[in-house]
Amino acid sequence: MSTKAFPRDSKDSIEKLYGEDILRHFPRYGEFWSRFIGVKVRNGQLLPYGLRIPRQMSNVDRARIRKAYDEICMTHYSMFCHLAGAHFQAQNLRDISSPNSSKANRFRHWEAFESVYLHLGICFNEFSHLWKAFSSMQGLAVPKEDAFRAAGKLATLTNLEKVRSGITNRRNNITHYARGANRMFAGKFYVPELARPNVTWYEELETKHWWETRKRVALDLENTENVIDACDEVLINNLATFLSNKGIRVGW
Secondary structure (H helix, E strand, O other), X not given: OOOOOOOOOOOOHHHHHHHHHHHOOOOHHHHHHHHHHOOEEEOOEEEOOOEEOOOOOOHHHHHHHHHHHHHHHHHHHHHHHHHHHHHHHHHHXXXXXXXXXOHHHHXXXXXXXXXXXXXXXXXXXXXXXXXXXXXXHHOOOOOHHHHHHHOOOHHHHHHHHHHHHHHHHHHHHHHHOOOOOOEEEOOEEEEEOOOOOOOOHHHHOOOOOEEEHHHHHHHHHHHHXXXXXXXXXXXXXXXXXXXXXXXXXXXX
């Protein structure tokens, strides 16, 4: 089997459109795709790699592993799509140079800002989904912390939880209390540097540190991709090891 390369060999329009952008800070998406997805065209149909499972394995185990594998691949792709959505909305935010120049621009500005965090929040949900699916593949309820500890990467998981907390707080505040507290300086909107959970707008306005919305979005998007990339290394290695130990081959 010839290994496929991402995004060159992808046939998916979203991956083609946003592949290069996302690979800048999430290069292991390409590694995952090349090792576990792949694609070729046969008789007009797109065929991913798939699994070749030893015949001596029980039907129950074979079915569980195949289902979990499909779930992992689907979830990994869904994470990419939400990152692509975040990139799209971040660009929309940058394109509005004067957000307070009209009612329409003000609405578009905040709609784009909020949409970025809705997408990023879902990315972290998908990350948790990936590890649940991998535990299901093993037939175990193994917490992801064990995999990171065994790989000597517990600090990586700690960093992910730190970034996730900030994103989730802002996403939840947006979900329950749209727009949130903000200030305007020199024609630009600013939001509190840190998003705290369960605080009123008046409490938020007491903050002393503010970030311009476009800069806040750019940093949070980059941080999200960086921590997911670091954690993806552990997932990729654990998945490859599990399949190898079971004598399962990825390919056509």
